[in-house]
Amino acid sequence: MIIKNCNLNLEQIATSGQAFRWYKHQEGYVVVAGHKAVKMKQLDDGIEIEDEDNFWLDYLDMDRDYQSIIDIYKVKDDFLLKATDFGSGIRILKQDPFEITMTFIISANNNITRITSAIKLLSERYGDYIKTIDGIDYYDFPKPEQLINVSVEDYRACGVGYRDKYLYQLVKDILNQVVDLYALNTLSDSELKKALLRLKGVGEKVCNCIILFAYERYDGFPIDTWIKKVLIEVYQVKDNQEKFAEDYFKPYGGIAQQYLFYYGRTIKLT
DNA sequence: TACCAGGCAACTT
DNA sequence: AAGTTGCATGGT
Numbered sequence: 344m345i346i347k348n349c350n351l352n353l354e355q356i357a358t359s360g361q362a363f364r365w366y367k368h369q370e371g372y373v374v375v376a377g378h379k380a381v382k383m384k385q386l387d388d389g390i391e392i393e394d395e396d397n398f399w400l401d402y403l404d405m406d407r408d409y410q411s412i413i414d415i416y417k418v419k420d421d422f423l424l425k426a427t428d429f430g431s432g433i434r435i436l437k438q439d440p441f442e443i444t445m446t447f448i449i450s451a452n453n454n455i456t457r458i459t460s461a462i463k464l465l466s467e468r469y470g471d472y473i474k475t476i477d478g479i480d481y482y483d484f485p486k487p488e489q490l491i492n493v494s495v496e497d498y499r500a501c502g503v504g505y506r507d508k509y510l511y512q513l514v515k516d517i518l519n520q521v522v523d524l525y526a527l528n529t530l531s532d533s534e535l536k537k538a539l540l541r542l543k544g545v546g547e548k549v550c551n552c553i554i555l556f557a558y559e560r561y562d563g564f565p566i567d568t569w570i571k572k573v574l575i576e577v578y579q580v581k582d583n584q585e586k587f588a589e590d591y592f593k594p595y596g597g598i599a600q601q602y603l604f605y606y607g608r609t610i611k612l613t
Numbered sequence: 614t615a616c617c618a619g620g621c622a623a624c625t626t
Numbered sequence: 627a628a629g630t631t632g633c634a635t636g637g638t
Contacts, residue, residue, distance in 0.1 A: 360619055447619080454618035457636065504634030509621090546621050567619035604619075 346400070347389035350409035352432020354385070359433050359605045360455060361556050363446055363462045364484070373476055375466075376402055376438065380473045380481035404434050409598075416599050419591075422577045423599070426606035433601055435555065440524040441517070442484040443557035448509050448544040450552070457502060464501040469493060487517045509544030516542075532560055547585075555597035564588040564596040573607040 353372050357365035364375040371384035382393040392399050400406075413427040445465075450458050462484070469485035493514070498507035516522045522542070527535050535558060539550045551563035566574070566584055574580045580587045592599040 448621095450618090451620040452618065452633080453620085453635085454637080457618080457634095460636095499634085502635075505632090506621090506634085544621065548620060552619070565619065568617080569619065608619090 344395050344399070345386070345389060345391050346403070346405060347386075348405065349388060350413070350431055351389055351403070351434060352385065353383055353390060355430050355432040355605065356434060356436065359430065359601055360608075361552075361601065362436055362438065363455075363459045364466075366479075368477070368479075373479070373481065375473070375481055375483070376436075378471070378473065378483050380476060382476065402437055404437055407434075409434055412595050412598055413602075415595070416592075416602070422573075422606075423602070426602040429609070430602045430605040433605060435561070435598055435601060437559060438556050439484070440527070440553070440557040441487060444513065444524060444539070444542070444545070444553050445484075445510060447549045447552045447556075448513065448542075449503050449506055451506065451544065451546070451549055453504070453506075461502045465498075465503075468497075468501065487514050490514045491518060506544055509542075512543050528558055532562070535560065536563075551597070555600075561595045561597045562589075562593065564592060564600050567604070569604055569608045570600060573603050577607075 353365075356362065357367070357372055362376075366373045366375070368382065371382060373380055374383055377396075377398045379394065379396070379398070381399070384391045413431060416423045417427045418424070446458065446462055449461050466482040466484050467480075469489050470483040471489075473481045473483050475481070491514075493511070495507045495511045498510045503510060513522075517524065522538070527538055530538060532554070535554060536550055539545050539553055540547075545553070548565050548567055551565040554560040554563045555565065564585070566588065571584065574584050574588065578587070578591075588596060588600070
């Protein structure tokens with residue numbers, strides 16, 4: 344299918360730090376999501392996906408008008424003007440709660456390369472085989488049931504480091520029906536955050552990533568090491584960053600944050 | 614070698 | 627309540 348939209352850039356989405364299963368492939372990307380692996384290619388005024396499933400329209404959040412959001416932020420200050428221009432093709436993907444929660448537990452105090460490699464290993468070892476595209480095999484992110492016999496050491500062997508025990512605990516809690524990530528979407532923002540913060544390995548930052556990328560809550564503002572640099576060097580805010588961000592970047596703090604992250608990380612502040 | 618990476622849990626004060 | 631410290635691991 345072809346999707347025409349000017350706020351839709353594959354490379355920007357792939358490198359914006361929200362998804363770890365977009366693989367550069369020939370002229371475009373192979374994207375693994377929704378138990379599928381498909382080729383996507385950039386066009387001048389949109390993208391082409393080698394698949395007809397309407398799942399992708401939802402996954403890519405095509406019902407939202409990102410230009411109207413950019414228009415809100417680009418007039419707030421010069422840095423946001425540059426950031427929204429630079430990342431005008433970014434969209435917030437609607438991703439799977441379990442995969443996102445596991446992924447962002449792994450992301451803590453880690454770098455994007457290692458996170459990507461750990462997610463790939465987990466999928467190859469424990470997820471369903473999906474298909475082979477141009478000689479490369481693609482695997483689904485494992486479902487909790489497929490991780491039932493995976494030990495703390497097994498997680499460690501996938502390169503997740505000391506976060507192994509957090510992953511193990513999360514899967515155990517899900518299998519024992521202590522938590523149901525797929526039932527949390529009915530909760531209010533604050534109740535959802537409280538439920539997620541109870542999980543080991545999930546703190547304020549990871550929680551904000553999870554609610555933004557998997558629960559369509561766009562006011563969470565994840566503050567990581569890059570965003571800290573932006574807040575300090577650009578906005579001169581060193582203390583009470585959460586409070587400042589919540590106020591200054593509303594009402595789509597999470598989306599604004601994504602522009603700041605993508606731009607700030609690219610221009611390498613300091 | 615020391616520091617960093619989409620921070621967090623556990624511990625101390 | 628607020629501040630400090632250790633943490634796996636590969637890259638620079």
